[in-house]
Amino acid sequence: MPAPAIEMINITKVFPGVIANDQVNLRVEQGAIHALLGENGAGKSTLMSILFGLYEPDSGIIKIRGKRVKIRSPNDATALGIGMVHQHFRLIHNFTVTENIILGLELRRRWGNLDLRNAEKRVAELSETYGLSVDPLARIENITVGMQQRVEILKILYRNADILIFDEPTAVLTPQEIDELLNIFHRLTAEGKTIIFITHKLKEIKAAAGRCTILRRGRYIDTVDVNAASESELAEKMVGRSVNFRIEKQPARPGDLILKLEDLTVTGSRGVPAVRGLSLEVYAGETVGIAGVDGNGQPELAAAIAGLLPVKSGKILLKGRDVSRESIKNRNKDGIGMVPEDRHKHGLILDFRVDENLILKSFRGKNYSNPAGFLRFSAIAKHANFLIEEFDIRAGNGPATLAKSMSGGNQQKVIIAREIDLSPELLIMSQPTRGLDVGAIEYIHRRIIEERDKGRAVLLISFELDEILSLCDRIAVISQGRIAGELPAGEADERQIGALMGGLHG
Numbered sequence: 001m002p003a004p005a006i007e008m009i010n011i012t013k014v015f016p017g018v019i020a021n022d023q024v025n026l027r028v029e030q031g032a033i034h035a036l037l038g039e040n041g042a043g044k045s046t047l048m049s050i051l052f053g054l055y056e057p058d059s060g061i062i063k064i065r066g067k068r069v070k071i072r073s074p075n076d077a078t079a080l081g082i083g084m085v086h087q088h089f090r091l092i093h094n095f096t097v098t099e100n101i102i103l104g105l106e107l108r109r110r111w112g113n114l115d116l117r118n119a120e121k122r123v124a125e126l127s128e129t130y131g132l133s134v135d136p137l138a139r140i141e142n143i144t145v146g147m148q149q150r151v152e153i154l155k156i157l158y159r160n161a162d163i164l165i166f167d168e169p170t171a172v173l174t175p176q177e178i179d180e181l182l183n184i185f186h187r188l189t190a191e192g193k194t195i196i197f198i199t200h201k202l203k204e205i206k207a208a209a210g211r212c213t214i215l216r217r218g219r220y221i222d223t224v225d226v227n228a229a230s231e232s233e234l235a236e237k238m239v240g241r242s243v244n245f246r247i248e249k250q251p252a253r254p255g256d257l258i259l260k261l262e263d264l265t266v267t268g269s270r271g272v273p274a275v276r277g278l279s280l281e282v283y284a285g286e287t288v289g290i291a292g293v294d295g296n297g298q299p300e301l302a303a304a305i306a307g308l309l310p311v312k313s314g315k316i317l318l319k320g321r322d323v324s325r326e327s328i329k330n331r332n333k334d335g336i337g338m339v340p341e342d343r344h345k346h347g348l349i350l351d352f353r354v355d356e357n358l359i360l361k362s363f364r365g366k367n368y369s370n371p372a373g374f375l376r377f378s379a380i381a382k383h384a385n386f387l388i389e390e391f392d393i394r395a396g397n398g399p400a401t402l403a404k405s406m407s408g409g410n411q412q413k414v415i416i417a418r419e420i421d422l423s424p425e426l427l428i429m430s431q432p433t434r435g436l437d438v439g440a441i442e443y444i445h446r447r448i449i450e451e452r453d454k455g456r457a458v459l460l461i462s463f464e465l466d467e468i469l470s471l472c473d474r475i476a477v478i479s480q481g482r483i484a485g486e487l488p489a490g491e492a493d494e495r496q497i498g499a500l501m502g503g504l505h506g
């Protein structure tokens, strides 16, 4: 047996107030695809950042191919043949693929024509060997996100990495691109490379990995043979209890037309249209999902309906009345509730207490202010206690808990409680479970179904196709600011949706 590619033994890393890695062990065989599984905050990125020399561990030992090493910087890691593809790419958009790949390598020499030609040739060869189909001369701004990720892969292959770390690489990809990436993994290991693949998606682990190490709250839980473990066993190890994947729901009973978008165009932050002539209808008592890959106009769409962004042209009709020029406050009054994508920027005031956050939109009403304009504190506390109980908000200090001291899942529950409490007819949920743990996700999913069943029109915008498929009654796929196609959820198949997401109009 050759020595393992990687052994990390009893790795501990403490950040102020949190033990990110607590005596963690990881052993990865050469030529393997090894998955690292864990919920948000489990310590996966920290462990890999230690392996890549971005953090120094407080204690623990690292061996690479059987030899004990100290990895003090990414340069040390590169010299040991370790490369990392980060969650966010680090590419320069108006440079070519090859220029990006050699960037940083030839700092002392200006690139001569000959250097560049040689580099282009080598990039083409690497692309060919690993089946990446990357054009060495393409500009980054003209290629898809999936291709950009392959440029990041080429960047580390160019530096002769034979241990490749991928931190949640599938989060930004369409289902087709995910399949292709997993094929590339197999191609890489067939050529002798070793892969560590971070994900929280069990399906992907089942499809690609041989072994899987599970972390939970900074601790090492187990390493298992993926073929021998079921998805629910893996989930249970990840979460620490059994998990219910199936969301029980009755068929929708749609009522009146609540929201109608007509040929809506919205300008995004860069001054170019982000939503381009989008039309959509949402009825009472149904959940309509907007499926799509990041960067296709989703936040701008939600912001325009809620009144956070102006409408350039087209109409937003709420029960037949055009509200596209109304203030945020009036749209609230008219029955639009919004769980925003950025819960820190638009959802909460972090320095405020839970009870204050729960009345942000209603404190001027007679329930919470007396005629002289003073707040009625006992009514506010009573209201907060009711919602804390009703929405299972874990707030250590009750209504007085500061929002910033709570976990992401509980912050999200505060926002959802506030919005639902106003009994909106239209509830817009933008990435409502992003970054939350399984317990909070289960709760929020159940709540979305409940609100639908109470007759609200729910518009769910999510990058998680599984979330859309399991919750929605109708699915609209957004691509480049337009609805590329619409399907009843029962008939939707993942590949078809994936094709629409990728811009193939159906």
Ligand SMILES: Nc1ncnc2c1ncn2[C@@H]1O[C@H](COP(=O)(O)OP(=O)(O)O)[C@@H](O)[C@H]1O
Residues within 6 Å of the ligand: 015, 016, 018, 019, 020, 038, 039, 040, 041, 042, 043, 044, 045, 046, 047
């Ligand atoms: N640079 C940092 N400073 C302080 N705390 C951090 C830092 N990086 C991560 N953490 C904390 O360490 C824990 C593990 O985080 P992370 O390794 O990013 O988890 P994962 O990648 O599994 O989601 C979390 O509680 C996180 O908030």
Ligand SMILES: [Mg+2]
Residues within 6 Å of the ligand: 044, 045, 046
């Ligand atoms: Mg991470």
